[in-house]
Amino acid sequence: xxxxELTTEQVLKRDIPWETYMTTKLITGTCLQxxxxxxxxxxxxxxxxxxxxxxxxxxxxxxxLRDIFKEETIEYVLALIDEMLTGNPKRARLFxxxxxxxxxxxxxxxxxxxxxxWFIQEKSCKILALIVSARPKPxxxxxxxxxxxxxxQKFTTINDVLKGLVEWLCAQLKKPSHPSRGVPxxxxxxxxxxxxxxVRSSFVQADGVKLLIPxxxxxxxxxxxxxxxxxxxxxxxxxxxxxxIDYLATSRALARLIDVVKSSTKEKVVRVVVLxxxxxxxxxxxxxxMVDLGLLQIVQSLKAQAWSDEDLLEALNQLEEGLKDNIKxxxxxxxxxxxxxxxxxxxxxxxxxAIFWRENINNFEENDFQILRVLITILDTSSDxxxxxxxxxxxxxxxxxxxxGRIIVTDLKAKERVMKLMIHENAEVTKNALLCIQxxxxxxxxxxxxxx
Numbered sequence: 001x002x003x004x005e006l007t008t009e010q011v012l013k014r015d016i017p018w019e020t021y022m023t024t025k026l027i028t029g030t031c032l033q034x035x036x037x038x039x040x041x042x043x044x045x046x047x048x049x050x051x052x053x054x055x056x057x058x059x060x061x062x063x064x065l066r067d068i069f070k071e072e073t074i075e076y077v078l079a080l081i082d083e084m085l086t087g088n089p090k091r092a093r094l095f096x097x098x099x100x101x102x103x104x105x106x107x108x109x110x111x112x113x114x115x116x117x118w119f120i121q122e123k124s125c126k127i128l129a130l131i132v133s134a135r136p137k138p139x140x141x142x143x144x145x146x147x148x149x150x151x152x153q154k155f156t157t158i159n160d161v162l163k164g165l166v167e168w169l170c171a172q173l174k175k176p177s178h179p180s181r182g183v184p185x186x187x188x189x190x191x192x193x194x195x196x197x198x199v200r201s202s203f204v205q206a207d208g209v210k211l212l213i214p215x216x217x218x219x220x221x222x223x224x225x226x227x228x229x230x231x232x233x234x235x236x237x238x239x240x241x242x243x244x245i246d247y248l249a250t251s252r253a254l255a256r257l258i259d260v261v262k263s264s265t266k267e268k269v270v271r272v273v274v275l276x277x278x279x280x281x282x283x284x285x286x287x288x289x290m291v292d293l294g295l296l297q298i299v300q301s302l303k304a305q306a307w308s309d310e311d312l313l314e315a316l317n318q319l320e321e322g323l324k325d326n327i328k329x330x331x332x333x334x335x336x337x338x339x340x341x342x343x344x345x346x347x348x349x350x351x352x353x354a355i356f357w358r359e360n361i362n363n364f365e366e367n368d369f370q371i372l373r374v375l376i377t378i379l380d381t382s383s384d385x386x387x388x389x390x391x392x393x394x395x396x397x398x399x400x401x402x403x404x405g406r407i408i409v410t411d412l413k414a415k416e417r418v419m420k421l422m423i424h425e426n427a428e429v430t431k432n433a434l435l436c437i438q439x440x441x442x443x444x445x446x447x448x449x450x451x452x
């Protein structure tokens with residue numbers, strides 16, 4: 001059977017020759033005795049053994065994973081641990097029992113993330129994430145395994161584990177080891193681990209945020225809805241971390257989140273996206289972008305629906321109020337700037353408003369004429385005739401209203417780009433390209449005359 005398709009139940013049906021391992025001194029007599037009591041027993045009987053002597057069984061399992069390299073046996077022990085933790089996730093605390101202070105309980109799982117087949121990798125990831133999340137927080141002199149500083153033995157530290165996990169998770173998101181389960185497994189694990197500050201930091205440093213963006217898209221099947229939910233959960237956790245917010249601001253994340261919240265009917269998905277948007281609202285230019293993308297109308301539509309979650313209703317109310325405040329605060333130039341930076345050019349009133357150009361012409365000098373440069377880039381890259389026409393018109397307005405407009409636009413090499421558009425198939429584009437060229441060559445007065 002393909003190892004990638006193995007199940008825990010199938011693996012646990014194997015007969016492992018524990019006596020042979022004892023004969024070859026790969027396990028001790030005590031290990032053999034414990035395994036005989038535990039192996040092939042009912043779930044309730046095993047649960048009692050774990051209640052009575054859990055740390056001893058953890059010691060046996062970890063020592064086998066450390067000392068035995070036969071794949072079938074590794075799979076079997078991982079299946080035993082997986083069954084143990086699935087039955088009661090709180091048993092992950094057993095790996096941090098004081099009696100195991102001299103055991104490196106992290107190392108075997110971290111090593112197996114990279115060494116084994118998909119079954120081994122998947123189980124190691126799941127188990128390691130649970131063990132890490134269950135570790136006691138340092139207090140009263142108690143430290144989790146791997147954090148002791150007075151040991152001469154080289155232990156795998158919690159930092160090693162978290163960084164190793166992030167490295168493996170990013171590798172799965174880039175090139176999954178399993179075609180259908182690699183990405184969901186990585187996202188599921190990531191959603192559990194991003195509460196850790198070090199994981200957030202390592203994930204952002206590994207350029208992991210961009211790997212999440214393509215996964216933020218409306219879902220149809222139950223499996224894809226769960227993946228979407230957990231991906232959005234990751235983004236929500238990252239929305240509390242400034243360096244991640246900086247990356248989200250320069251990606252397509254916001255537009256994708258809004259597409260999801262607009263089309264999703266699953267309450268848990270809507271809730272996590274709305275909570276994320278609420279977090280981002282006050283950060284940088286997110287508020288202005290949300291206004292530009294029409295989020296207020298979407299929020300008002302969502303409020304009219306019947307939701308059972310009070311946190312969601314509260315978040316929708318807060319988001320609505322915040323968006324209304326943003327609309328009040330945005331000056332006409334802020335709105336214009338957002339429109340240009342997002343590339344969503346349309347004939348909104350400010351473009352043809354002479355007062356807007358007179359009052360804001362000096363604002364175009366910000367950041368070394370950033371807005372002008374973006375308008376010129378739109379001429380090069382956009383396939384939208386409306387955006388091309390508006391960009392040509394705005395350049396002509398700048399030439400008309402700025403004292404050095406013709407010189408600046410010429411220096412930015414806009415002339416060649418505009419001239420190419422004079423033969424565009426769209427009449428609106430050619431008309432505004434012609435107006436821009438007239439103002440470049442003839443000056444504002446004559447161009448106005450010709451336009452008339």
